[in-house]
Amino acid sequence: MATWQVRNEKQHPLSVVLKAMKNTRSRLGLFYVLLAFTALSLTLLELLPPMLLKRILDVNLKNGQIEQVWIAAFYYLAASMGSSIFAFAQTYLTTYIGQNILIDLRLLMAEHIAKLPMNYYNRTPVGEIMSYMSSDVDSVNTLFSSGLISGFTDMMKVFGIAMAMYVISPRLCFITLLSIPVLLIVANYFRKNILKAQMEIRKAVGKINTYLQELFNGIRIVKFYAKEDEYEKKFQTPLREHLKSIDHAAVFDSYFPCVMQTIKAIVIAAIVLLGAKTSDYDGTTVTIGSLAAFADLVSRLLSPVEALSQEFQTIQQAMAGLRRIVGFLGEEVEEKGKIQRLDNKFFVSEQGVSVTIRDISFGYAPDKLILKDVSLDIHEGKKVAIVGRTGAGKTSLMNLIAGLYKPHAGAISISGIDPYRLHATDRRKLIGIVPQSTHIFEGTLRENITLRDDRITQEEVEKAAKLVGLQDFIAALPDGYDTVIGVQGIKLSFGQSQLLSLARAVVCDPPVLLLDEPTSGMDALTEKVIFDAFRAIGNKRTIITISHRLSGVIDADEVYIMAAGKIVQSGSPDKLAGEKGWYSVFKQLEDLGWRLDV
Numbered sequence: 001m002a003t004w005q006v007r008n009e010k011q012h013p014l015s016v017v018l019k020a021m022k023n024t025r026s027r028l029g030l031f032y033v034l035l036a037f038t039a040l041s042l043t044l045l046e047l048l049p050p051m052l053l054k055r056i057l058d059v060n061l062k063n064g065q066i067e068q069v070w071i072a073a074f075y076y077l078a079a080s081m082g083s084s085i086f087a088f089a090q091t092y093l094t095t096y097i098g099q100n101i102l103i104d105l106r107l108l109m110a111e112h113i114a115k116l117p118m119n120y121y122n123r124t125p126v127g128e129i130m131s132y133m134s135s136d137v138d139s140v141n142t143l144f145s146s147g148l149i150s151g152f153t154d155m156m157k158v159f160g161i162a163m164a165m166y167v168i169s170p171r172l173c174f175i176t177l178l179s180i181p182v183l184l185i186v187a188n189y190f191r192k193n194i195l196k197a198q199m200e201i202r203k204a205v206g207k208i209n210t211y212l213q214e215l216f217n218g219i220r221i222v223k224f225y226a227k228e229d230e231y232e233k234k235f236q237t238p239l240r241e242h243l244k245s246i247d248h249a250a251v252f253d254s255y256f257p258c259v260m261q262t263i264k265a266i267v268i269a270a271i272v273l274l275g276a277k278t279s280d281y282d283g284t285t286v287t288i289g290s291l292a293a294f295a296d297l298v299s300r301l302l303s304p305v306e307a308l309s310q311e312f313q314t315i316q317q318a319m320a321g322l323r324r325i326v327g328f329l330g331e332e333v334e335e336k337g338k339i340q341r342l343d344n345k346f347f348v349s350e351q352g353v354s355v356t357i358r359d360i361s362f363g364y365a366p367d368k369l370i371l372k373d374v375s376l377d378i379h380e381g382k383k384v385a386i387v388g389r390t391g392a393g394k395t396s397l398m399n400l401i402a403g404l405y406k407p408h409a410g411a412i413s414i415s416g417i418d419p420y421r422l423h424a425t426d427r428r429k430l431i432g433i434v435p436q437s438t439h440i441f442e443g444t445l446r447e448n449i450t451l452r453d454d455r456i457t458q459e460e461v462e463k464a465a466k467l468v469g470l471q472d473f474i475a476a477l478p479d480g481y482d483t484v485i486g487v488q489g490i491k492l493s494f495g496q497s498q499l500l501s502l503a504r505a506v507v508c509d510p511p512v513l514l515l516d517e518p519t520s521g522m523d524a525l526t527e528k529v530i531f532d533a534f535r536a537i538g539n540k541r542t543i544i545t546i547s548h549r550l551s552g553v554i555d556a557d558e559v560y561i562m563a564a565g566k567i568v569q570s571g572s573p574d575k576l577a578g579e580k581g582w583y584s585v586f587k588q589l590e591d592l593g594w595r596l597d598v
C-alpha cells in the first residue's frame with residue numbers, strides 16, 4: 001500500500017503529504033471530488049442569505065410582493081440548513097481522507113522501522129522513535145482535520161464573500177478588505193498568547209504531577225518522619241502556579257471574542273456611514289438592501305478570517321511534526337545485497353551445520369573497532385564456548401553470527417548462508433538465540449514462545465516447552481499456554497524466563513543455537529536445571545555458548561578465549577588446561593573463588 005519513498009531529508013515536508021494524496025487518489029478519488037464539491041457549495045450557500053436579504057429589502061418589500069418575501073424567506077432557511085449539511089459532510093470527508101492518509105503514513109513508517117539497521121536503534125533514544133510514531137503522526141492528522149483542507153475552504157469563503165461585496169459595491173468592498181489584515185494581526189496576537197498560556201498550564205500540571213509522584217513514592221518515609229505538614233506547605237507553590245496560568249489563559253480567552261466583535265462593529269458602522277454618504281458616488285447605488293447585505297457579509301467574513309489565523313498556526317505546528325517524520329523516513333536503510341532464502345538446496349547433515357567465521361572486524365562506531373580479525377571454525381554439531389571478560393566483545397560477536405549487524409570486513413557463513421543476508425522470516429529456522437537478558441512481551445505464554453508467528457503449531461510449542469523442561473510448570477497453570485505473562489499477568493522467575501527464552505529459540509528447531517551468558521547470575525540449582533535443558537536440546541545442534549567464566553561453559557568440545565576483541569587462545573578444554581596461558585589463569589582464579597565480573 002505504502003509505496004512513497006522519501007529520498008532525502010531536505011525535501012519539503014509537504015511533498016510527502018502531496019505524494020500521499022496522489023497515492024491514495026485511486027482509492028479516495030471520489031472523496032476528493034465530493035470534498036471539492038462541498039467546499040464550493042459551502043461558499044455559495046454562505047453568499048445566498050445576504051443576497052436574498054438584499055432582494056427582500058430592495059425589491060420585494062419595496063414593491064409590496066409579500067408572497068415573494070415568503071418564498072425568499074424559505075430559500076433563506078433552506079440555505080442555512082444546506083450550510084449545516086455541507087459543513088457536516090465536509091468534517092466527515094476531511095476526517096475520512098485524513099485517517100486514510102495516516103494509515104498509509106503509519107504503514108510506511110512501520111516498514112521503514114523494519115528496514116532500519118540495528119545501528120540506528122543504538123544511537124536513537126527509544127522515546128524519540130516513540131514520539132515520531134505517536135505525537136508527530138498525530139500532528140499530521142491535525143494538518144488534515146483542522147489545517148490544510150479547512151484552511152482551503154475558509155480561503156474560498158473569504159474570496160467568495162469578497163467577490164459578492166465587490167459586486168454590491170467595489171468601494172465598500174475595498175474598505176472592508178482593509179480590515180482583514182487588522183483582524184488577522186489581532187487574532188494572531190490572541191492565539192499566540194492563548195497558546196503560551198496553555199503551555200504554562202501544561203507545565204504547571206506537570207509540576208503538580210511530579211510533586212504528587214514524589215510524595216506517594218516516598219510516602220513511607222514521609223509518614224515515618226511525620227513530614228506531612230511540610231509537604232502540604234510545599235504543595236501550595238505548584239498549585240498557585242497552576243491557578244495563575246489558568247487565570248492568564250482565561251483573560252485572553254474571554255477578551256478575544258469581545259475584541260473581534262468590536263472590530264466587526266467598527267467595520268459595520270464604517271460601512272453604514274460611508275455607504276449612506278457615498279451612494280451614487282461610484283456608479284452603483286448603495287440601497288438599503290445593499291447595506292443590509294453588506295453588513296451581513298461583514299459578519300460572515302469574520303469567522304473564516306479568524307479560522308484562517310487558527311489554521312495557519314495549526315499548519316505551522318503540524319509542519320514541525322511532519323518535518324521530523326520526513327527526517328525519520330530519510331534515515332538510511334540497510335543495504336543488504338542479495339537476500340538469501342533457506343530453500344531446498346540448504347542442507348543440514350546428520351551432525352548439524354558448520355559455522356565459519358573468517359577474519360571479521362567490527363565496531364559500532366566507524367572509528368572504534370570492537371572485534372579485530374576474529375576467526376572461528378566450528379564443525380557440524382560441535383559445542384563451542386567463547387569465554388572472556390565483560391566487555392571483551394562476546395555479545396557483539398554473537399550479534400554478528402545472528403545476522404543483526406554486518407561486519408566491516410571478513411565473512412560469516414553458516415553452511416553457505418550469510419546470516420546478515422538471510423531473509424528475516426527464515427532466520428528462526430536457521431538460528432536460535434538466547435540473549436543475555438530475556439524480554440518478556442505482554443501476552444500469553446504461547447505468544448511469548450511463538451512471538452506471534454502463526455506458522456508455529458501448538459504441537460511445536462508443546463514440544464519446545466517439553467524439551468526445555470517447562471511443560472509441568474505450564475500444565476499446572478489454570479490457563480496453561482494461554483496464561484498471560486508480563487506486567488499485567490503472572491511473573492516468571494529468572495530461571496523460568498531463561499527457559500522460556502530457550503523454548504522461544506528452539507521452537508523452530510534450528511540447527512544452530514547461540515546462548516549468551518545463559519546462566520549468569522543464577523544459583524547452582526537453577527543453573528543445573530538450565531544445563532540439563534541444554535543437554536536435552538544439544539543433540540545434533542551446533543551450539544555456541546558465551547560466558548564470562550569457565551564454570552558457565554557446558555560440555556564444550558572447543559573453547560575460544562577472547563580478550564579485547566581478539567581470540568587469544570583456543571582448543572579443547574583438555575588441551576587448554578595443559579597449556580600455559582589465559583585458560584589456565586582463568587581456571588586458577590575461578591578455583592580460588594574469584595569472580596572476574598565482580
Ligand SMILES: Nc1ncnc2c1ncn2[C@@H]1O[C@H](COP(=O)(O)OP(=O)(O)O)[C@@H](O)[C@H]1O
Nearest residue numbers: 122364370388389390391392393394395396397
Ligand atoms: N550497542 C552498542 N553500541 C556501542 N557500543 C557497544 C554496543 N554494545 C556493546 N558496545 C561496546 O562494545 C564492547 C564489547 O561489548 P560486548 O560485545 O557487549 O562485550 P561482552 O559481551 O564481552 O561483555 C564494549 O566496549 C561495549 O561498550
Ligand SMILES: [Mg+2]
Nearest residue numbers: 394395396436
Ligand atoms: Mg555480553
